[in-house]
Amino acid sequence: MDASSLRISKFDGTNFHAWKFKMQMVLEERDLWEVVSGEIKAEQCETQLDQATYKRKSRKAMAVICLAMEDSQLPLVRSASGACDAWSRLEDHFEKKSLANKLFLRRRFFTTMMEEGDDVLEHINKLKTLAEQLEAPE
Template sequence: MATTRYEIEKFDGKTDFELWKVKIKEVLGQQKALLAITNPAKYPETLTAAEKKTIEIVDQPTAYDLWKKLNEIYLNKDLYNKAFLRERFFTHKMDVAKSLTDNLNEFKRLSLKFRSIGDNIGEENEAFILLNSLLESFKDVKTAMKYSGEKSLQKQ
């Protein structure tokens, strides 16, 4: 899927505001994002909860308020979310269709999410989870690291 990039200069107060406004509306219209600049009282009744949530994010007056709203929406720390993250982290297996780098990045992302819910299992346990997530093609590496002694899993 191709994305189109639009270049519109920031409004500096010296150019024609009406012309600048038309350009902004055109871009938002093409991206089906005109609701971002629509009065909330005039939102269509058919608006879904997800669409309303997106608009609420965009409608924050300061960067701090936006940051708080994003944390509130996406950093959900309820019991269900914690259980889901724990299960995904502890049962993670690398994807054979992805590169090793992409797999390691995915593991690191899961690890950071796991830590964000307040759980810390320690580096040694995390290393064992990573080791167990390796693909079958790394069987010899896994065996060597598991049974070559305590020092092989410690930081050098």
């Protein structure tokens, strides 16, 4: 699949878990994930060429991330020092890994009921998403 044809819906502050996964796939496909994830850090770049490549990839990744967000979410990353920092800020803001949040997710998982007339597959996907959020590493 051509990289230019990859389209995901813009992140509007809801369903971060799904958006994060899709963004990771886009960034991996564009060979930018290692910069965003922190696998490669600026300090590890020994030559000027490596440093220039890192900066270029970080700027590209930042553009990809920001262009996949609604305007209302941009203040969260606007002052980030780079793509890795922006990604960390989003994770910190939307993936609250506190005990209270885990309990909240657990309660939502066990109390989610399918309403009459709801689509079965939609309900199953909602439960799978909650389960994935509960299983997410801390």
